[in-house]
Amino acid sequence: MHQSLIIHCERTSRKVYSPSDGGIGKGPGGEVLQFNRMAAIYSLFIINKSGGLIFYKDYGSAGRMDTNDSLRVASLWHSMHAISQQLSPMAGCTGIELLEADTFDLHCFQSLTGTKFFVVCEPGSLHMGALLKHIYELYTDFVLKNPFYEMEMPIRCELFDLNLAQAIQKDRVALMGR
């Protein structure tokens, strides 16, 4: 379950403990340690309103998906999202927001224009809704306001990448939870 944590720990050679509640953990000597939240997220997808993948970033999941697979997964998710609205017992369903699988949670946020953002994270990760809204904010600021960006096309914006990396960092997630 915490495999990616360990991998990340080795890579950065920082002391990482994995209390599932996140935030701050206690080391064996009783010292307070920052729990590295970056490892809690496995990957991030952004898909446009017609189900095309416009952004995909992997943060250390095992067995990386290739480009074709990520495109297929994205459009499959788009259809599943639409079908789940059809099957709703009540009117006004806006599609799947959280999918709980055996080894991961998938949180999805759909903007008013139909762009979907979804993150794959460890089961039971908190504050993913806030993180997705923050990513949406970054998208509006650094992608949509970029004059060279063409709508519905893959995102290649340096500033977006930069700010996204910051947002995924542990402190931001931990802070937004408060």
Next chain:
Amino acid sequence: MQFFGGTEIISPSPPTPSTSVNKANMMYIFNRSGVCLLYKEWNRPLKTLNAQQDHKLMFGLLFSLKSLTAKMDPVSVDKGNLGMPQLPGQGCSFHSFCTNTYKLSFMESPSGIKIILVTHPKMGDLRESLRYIYNLYVEFVVKNPLYSPGTPIRCDLFNTSLDQYVKSLVVA
């Protein structure tokens, strides 16, 4: 998984009558080949499709979601190709998903029986409840000598105990 044990006695305490409104919307049981063995609804104001189409769509959604989760699994290294047929219990599966109007809980037994319960979105973890329902199925349907496998379930004892149990579920 605990539900392998066939001789297990149904353990959870008998349902306590509750005064709150019914939180379950509907329930489906599918067999391995996608035949809908049971469909029950308690509260479903919106119907977009006819019954048969609805069952097909539900089975298709579960099938595709299972292949999606198997492919997305961030923990295992060898995931195979997307859409590769998988045996029950093989690959990473899912146990529930939430939307703003409902929560769908899903369980698949080793023999490929799929139990789906659609409830209020605020409902807690229903894995134990689905296992209990599976036990009811084993006790009252599989052990019924008059029931032939693969046909729609018409066992009074199962229906009444299921109804009673599902109505006792409350939002945690």
